[in-house]
Amino acid sequence: xxxxxxxxxxxxxxxxxxxxxxxxxxxxxxxxGLPVAFSGGYSPHMIMSFAAPLGVGTTSLGEYFDLELxxxxxxxxxxxxLNSTMAEGIRVLxxxxxxxxxxxxxxxxxxxxxxLVEFREGKEPEVPWLEKIEEFFALSSxxxxxxxxxxxxxVDIRPYIYEMKPKGSQVFLKLASASANYTKPELVIDAFQKxxxxxxxxxCYQIQRLEVYADTGSETQHSFLSLEALGEKIE
Amino acid sequence: xxxxxxxxxxxxxxxxxxxxxxxEVNSVMKNKEKVDIRFAMAFPDVYEIGMSxxxxxxxxxxxxxxxxxxxxxxxxxxxxxxxVMREKKISLxxxxxxxxxxxxxxxxxxxxxxxxxxxxxQLLDLGGIPLLAKDRTETDPLVIGxxxxxxxxxxxxPFFDMFYIGEGETSYDALFDAYKANKAAGGTREDxxxxxxxxxxxxVPAFYDVTYKEDGTIASFAPNREAVPEKVCKQLIxxxxxxxRAIESPVVPFIKATQDRITLEIQRGCIRGCRFCQAGMIxxxxxxxxxxxxxxxxxxxxxxxxxxxxxxSSLSSSDHTQLNDLVTFLIDEFQDQAVNISLPSLxxxxxxxxxxxxxxxxxxxxxxxxxxxxxxxxxDVINKGLTEEDILKGAGEAFRGGWNHVKLYFMxxxxxxxxxxxKGIAHLAERIAEEYYEIPKDxxxxxxxxxxxxxxxxxxxxxxFQWAGMYSENDFIEKAKxxxxxxxxxxxxxxxxxxxxxxDVTILEGFLARGDRRCAEVILKAYQKGxxxxxxxxxxxxxxxxxxxxxxxxDLDFYTLRERxxxxxxxxxxxxxxxxxxxxxxxxxxxxxxxxxxxCRQRCSGCGAKQYGGGVCFESKN
Numbered sequence: 001x002x003x004x005x006x007x008x009x010x011x012x013x014x015x016x017x018x019x020x021x022x023x024x025x026x027x028x029x030x031x032x033g034l035p036v037a038f039s040g041g042y043s044p045h046m047i048m049s050f051a052a053p054l055g056v057g058t059t060s061l062g063e064y065f066d067l068e069l070x071x072x073x074x075x076x077x078x079x080x081x082l083n084s085t086m087a088e089g090i091r092v093l094x095x096x097x098x099x100x101x102x103x104x105x106x107x108x109x110x111x112x113x114x115x116l117v118e119f120r121e122g123k124e125p126e127v128p129w130l131e132k133i134e135e136f137f138a139l140s141s142x143x144x145x146x147x148x149x150x151x152x153x154x155v156d157i158r159p160y161i162y163e164m165k166p167k168g169s170q171v172f173l174k175l176a177s178a179s180a181n182y183t184k185p186e187l188v189i190d191a192f193q194k195x196x197x198x199x200x201x202x203x204c205y206q207i208q209r210l211e212v213y214a215d216t217g218s219e220t221q222h223s224f225l226s227l228e229a230l231g232e233k234i235e
Numbered sequence: 236x237x238x239x240x241x242x243x244x245x246x247x248x249x250x251x252x253x254x255x256x257x258x259e260v261n262s263v264m265k266n267k268e269k270v271d272i273r274f275a276m277a278f279p280d281v282y283e284i285g286m287s288x289x290x291x292x293x294x295x296x297x298x299x300x301x302x303x304x305x306x307x308x309x310x311x312x313x314x315x316x317x318x319v320m321r322e323k324k325i326s327l328x329x330x331x332x333x334x335x336x337x338x339x340x341x342x343x344x345x346x347x348x349x350x351x352x353x354x355x356x357q358l359l360d361l362g363g364i365p366l367l368a369k370d371r372t373e374t375d376p377l378v379i380g381x382x383x384x385x386x387x388x389x390x391x392x393p394f395f396d397m398f399y400i401g402e403g404e405t406s407y408d409a410l411f412d413a414y415k416a417n418k419a420a421g422g423t424r425e426d427x428x429x430x431x432x433x434x435x436x437x438x439v440p441a442f443y444d445v446t447y448k449e450d451g452t453i454a455s456f457a458p459n460r461e462a463v464p465e466k467v468c469k470q471l472i473x474x475x476x477x478x479x480r481a482i483e484s485p486v487v488p489f490i491k492a493t494q495d496r497i498t499l500e501i502q503r504g505c506i507r508g509c510r511f512c513q514a515g516m517i518x519x520x521x522x523x524x525x526x527x528x529x530x531x532x533x534x535x536x537x538x539x540x541x542x543x544x545x546x547x548s549s550l551s552s553s554d555h556t557q558l559n560d561l562v563t564f565l566i567d568e569f570q571d572q573a574v575n576i577s578l579p580s581l582x583x584x585x586x587x588x589x590x591x592x593x594x595x596x597x598x599x600x601x602x603x604x605x606x607x608x609x610x611x612x613x614x615d616v617i618n619k620g621l622t623e624e625d626i627l628k629g630a631g632e633a634f635r636g637g638w639n640h641v642k643l644y645f646m647x648x649x650x651x652x653x654x655x656x657x658k659g660i661a662h663l664a665e666r667i668a669e670e671y672y673e674i675p676k677d678x679x680x681x682x683x684x685x686x687x688x689x690x691x692x693x694x695x696x697x698x699x700f701q702w703a704g705m706y707s708e709n710d711f712i713e714k715a716k717x718x719x720x721x722x723x724x725x726x727x728x729x730x731x732x733x734x735x736x737x738x739d740v741t742i743l744e745g746f747l748a749r750g751d752r753r754c755a756e757v758i759l760k761a762y763q764k765g766x767x768x769x770x771x772x773x774x775x776x777x778x779x780x781x782x783x784x785x786x787x788x789x790d791l792d793f794y795t796l797r798e799r800x801x802x803x804x805x806x807x808x809x810x811x812x813x814x815x816x817x818x819x820x821x822x823x824x825x826x827x828x829x830x831x832x833x834x835c836r837q838r839c840s841g842c843g844a845k846q847y848g849g850g851v852c853f854e855s856k857n
Contacts (some may be wrong), residue, residue: 011236015252016489027487027541030572031260042596044573057247085541087489088236088258120243203244 001069002100003078004231006093009060013089018053024087025065032081037068051106051212051227052113052177060209062114064227066098066106075233096231104230111215112162112224113177115185116208118170123204125193130166136192137164144191157183157191162222164188174224177212240328240335241316249316253489254282257308257330260487261539263295264331265305271415274298274306275329275339275376279346279354280770285310286486287494289548290382291345294403296482304411307331308486311354312361314767314774320361327361336362340414342376344395346384349747350740350770352391355380356762359394366759368396368441373424377414385438386469386517387696387807390750390758392440396428399436400810401470402503404480406436432463436470439463443809445752451793453751453804468811469517473849475503475524481532484539496544496577497536501529501561505550506835506851508842510618510826511607511649513695514550516814519842520850521835526557530564537574544575553582554836562590570594582621583629588636601640601686602633608649609659609718615829616651618822623663627670634671634679641667641685647714647735648692650703650826657714660687661721661731668727687733689718691741695748696807697814699822704798705745711738739777743769745795751806754794756787815843 009021016024026046029036038044051064078095086092098104119125136142142158160183163174171192175183185207193200214230217223239246239256246252267273276295278285285291291308298306307329312320320327326335336342342364344355356366359378365371368378380388381399388398399406410431417427432439442463446454458465472478485497504521505514533545545565552558565576576594581587583602591600604626608614611623630641645660664685671683691711694703706714715735722733746754760783768774784791799805801820808816818841825832832840835851845852 012239012256012258015246015256017253020253020489020491023491024489026543027260030537030541030543031539032541033538038573042599043575056252057243085260087260203247206243 001072001234002098003067003069003073003075004096004098004106004227005065005067005078005082006096006228007063007065008091008093009054009058009063009089010091011059011089013087014057014059017056018050021054021063022048022050022065024090028082028085029067031085032078034073034078034081035070037070049106052110054209058207058209061093062209062211062226062228064106064212068100072097072234074235076235094228096228097234098231106227109214109227109230110212111176111178112174112213112222114163114210114213115173115175116167116170116210117173117185117189118206118208120204120206123201125196125198127196127198129192129196129198130169132196133164133166133171133192136195137161139195142188142191142195144187146187157187161188162224178215237333240333241325245316245319245323245325249319250313251282251490254310254313255316255330256489257333259489260541261484262308262331262486263299263306265299267305267332267334270305271303271418272305272341272411273339274304274341274343275309275336276306277309277336277342277344277358279311279344279351279358280768281313282310282488283490283492285345286488286492287498288345288347289498289500290347290403292482292485292498293480294343294381294407295486296484297404297480298407300480301408301411303415305331307334309336309358311357311768317357317361317767326363327358337364337374337376339376342378344378344380346380346382346388346391348770349384349744350775352747352758353762353766353769355391355394356759357767360762367393369393371396371424377424377427383513383517384748386513386810386812387748387750388438388440389752389806390747390754392752393755395440396424397431398438398440399470400438400467400812401436402472403470404472404478405470406434409434410437429462435468438467438810440752445806447753451790453806456804456806456809466809466811469813471503471518471813471847473522473847475522476528479524481528483532483535485536487540487542494546495542496546496575497533497540497542498546498548499529499533499536500524500548501552501555501558502549504850506554507551507620508618508822508832508834508840509607510616510699510822511646511692511695512550513698516697516699516819516842517812518550519813519844520847520852521554522850523555523557526560526564529561530568533565534568537569543573544577545569546577546579549580551582552578552580553584553587559586566590566593583626583633585632588629588633592636600638601642602630602638603642603644604629605644606663607644607646608652608656609645609661609663610656612829613649613652613656613659615831616826617649618826618832620831620834623666626663627666630667631670631673634674634683637680639671639680639683641683643667643685643687645687645689646692647689647718648706648711650700651829652714654717657717658721660689660718661725664722664731665725665727668725668730671730672727683727683730685731687718687722687731689715689733689735691736691738693741693745693748696805697810697812697819699819699826701749701805701819702799702801702803702823705742705795707792707796708738708742711741737772740769740772740775742791742795743777743780746791749806750794753789757783757789760787813842813844813847818842 047068075095082092141156146155160176213224379397385398413430444459448454502523504518694700766779
């Protein structure tokens with residue numbers, strides 16, 4: 001049985017890096033006593049795949065990994081067992097049975113993600129900004145300098161911003177997140193600040209990921225569905 | 236959710252922020268308003284090292300079983316955070332509550348190795364606790380030290396209010412009860428310390444005075460007030476079933492600890508009696524845990540942590556009488572759940588090879604032998620029972636089983652060592668290589684690789700070699716060169732790799748291991764001049780220590796090079812560690828006569844540990 005787990009990372013858990021989060025869940029799955037499938041060989045490992053790595057310092061309400069079990073277990077039982085052994089700040093929101101095929105691997109499905117960006121106290125832009133978001137989002141192109149390990153190049157990130165709007169005193173973003181067009185929320189807000197004529201301050205955002213989506217539509221007509229919604233409950 | 240002591244900006248800047256956040260699975264949270272005693276348990280090294288320490292975890296578990304005590308952990312901040320904390324004047328805090336350590340009732344510090352002493356001062360300093368016990372006031376925590384290095388607490392004496400000598404299971408309850416009683420009666424810090432020093436195993440350095448002779452040796456060591464005991468007796472548990480406080484749910488670190496696995500302690504003590512080994516003397520008598528209890532304990536700990544590896548811990552696993560039963564159980568029960576089993580300190584024999592071939596990939600693993608000395612003569616001097624025949628037989632069997640990697644560990648600078656003994660290291664490595672090439676070519680697995688490592692011998696308190704002199708830095712380097720050039724002379728030299736440890740750390744370790752109270756001045760000076768994390772080669776600064784010796788006028792050679800006479804008062808003589816001085820003197824003489832002392836199961840050698848009334852001393856009388 002292939003299961004997709006959706007979990008949160010809040011509070012102090014945001015300081016746990018991606019690899020350590022994987023290790024954390026490997027141990028949690030053992031504690032929960034779930035029938036996890038292992039690869040063969042002298043150092044067998046759990047067959048699991050994480051959807052999209054989360055940077056240290058970012059909180060999340062929608063993290064995902066897929067997991068292989070050797071037998072069918074009701075999804076509510078999986079949720080209960082895992083939640084009985086979680087550490088502070090990490091909570092399992094759901095377990096869903098998903099189709100067992102290479103193409104439906106969590107990581108290869110990721111197409112977009114929602115974020116909430118908050119300015120840390122005293123680090124907001126010095127000019128009025130909330131009311132300017134709509135105007136920025138209406139631009140037809142937003143060119144930024146993207147640094148890679150090898151070079152710097154100018155990229156138009158506007159096509160990768162699917163949604164951008166104020167939400168209370170925060171900014172809501174829906175951004176492209178597939179491996180080919182993965183767009184960091186910091187990059188977008190930095191561009192926004194520069195467009196406002198402000199220099200982004202050091203260490204100015206607290207970012208929360210809200211959800212990760214697959215695209216069930218086409219390149220011209222996106223139809224985003226959360227990774228969770230692709231699976232189903234099993235009794 | 237808990238509020239962290241460090242803000243996001245700091246945590247995102249330092250390496251491995253998860254070292255400082257607490258909140259791990261099985262860490263213990265309590266309501267601080269509802270406990271009487273808050274105990275901060277510190278390990279003076281970085282989180283990953285400290286979280287691998289079994290002793291600390293046993294006490295953490297044991298203290299927290301008491302409703303009236305909340306024990307929390309803290310570790311040395313790494314150098315990056317150390318700098319930030321000093322700049323921003325942030326107080327050192329515990330991981331669980333994230334509260335500053337100076338509001339605690341106790342600060343306990345585990346003393347596992349000498350090279351962590353400057354980190355002890357770092358903990359006090361960043362914690363806002365006066366470095367010297369005499370400067371502390373009623374509101375400061377009581378600072379207590381324990382662990383292997385507490386068997387000679389003297390170089391740290393001025394920094395501690397108390398030391399606990401021996402195994403923590405026995406006297407901490409009495410200590411906590413005394414603390415509560417004293418608090419209820421409105422007693423002072425000194426009142427409490429007077430109560431504490433009469434609890435078995437507790438040493439309060441301020442209650443003892445030391446005088447010195449003109450030649451620098453100790454003239455007297457005695458209590459300076461009434462009702463303070465002259466001797467402090469090592470504490471240990473005798474009944475490994477009833478008194479042992481097994482950990483059921485060890486804390487599971489978020490980041491990878493050095494020992495990222497369950498540690499199952501299978502026995503304490505060692506029957507072998509190697510004359511250089513402090514652990515083999517101070518943890519006498521050898522006491523085994525029952526195999527059925529161990530099986531249950533292994534199962535529970537695996538279930539409660541989710542670890543994917545279990546390691547058996549003891550000084551000499553092969554000497555556990557039920558090891559076969561235990562290992563077979565672990566393999567049968569857990570191997571199909573992809574749990575790795577690790578067996579350090581195993582003697583290489585047919586059983587060990589059979590087990591190893593089941594639990595690891597022969598092609599990737601190596602065999603480890605610790606002959607410690609290169610010649611049979613010197614092995615007799617140090618009472619290391621391993622013979623050349625044992626090694627060649629074990630290696631031969633292993634080679635035929637497919638292994639082709641061998642690691643050999645030796646010490647240089649042992650008492651009575653000659654050039655022949657040093658060269659013997661090369662010869663032994665050569666004979667192992669020859670043993671390999673005797674196997675027909677079509678039956679062996681490529682080339683053999685033999686890694687020879689030497690460390691320099693450090694005499695330790697409560698061993699038969701506690702009187703021995705050490706060598707100078709140059710002598711040590713010369714010795715390593717003798718081994719190196721002799722290895723190059725061997726026929727199979729291409730199969731032998733040699734590496735040795737730097738001698739400077741060893742010399743300092745020797746100084747701290749056998750130092751007296753006056754040595755504290757050097758530690759303090761070195762710390763003030765910036766020495767920290769001396770156990771880490773990347774941060775060890777011998778130049779700072781050299782300056783500290785110069786500025787304090789303390790003579791390093793007096794403590795390291797000098798061979799002591801057996802009638803000298805040694806700084807740790809006030810401790811009764813179980814083994815008698817008569818026995819140690821007898822062993823020191825036997826060493827010079829190159830006479831081997833049989834192990835505890837072969838014949839009792841009357842070391843004194845029988846006084847405790849249990850363990851191997853009474854095995855045959857059951």
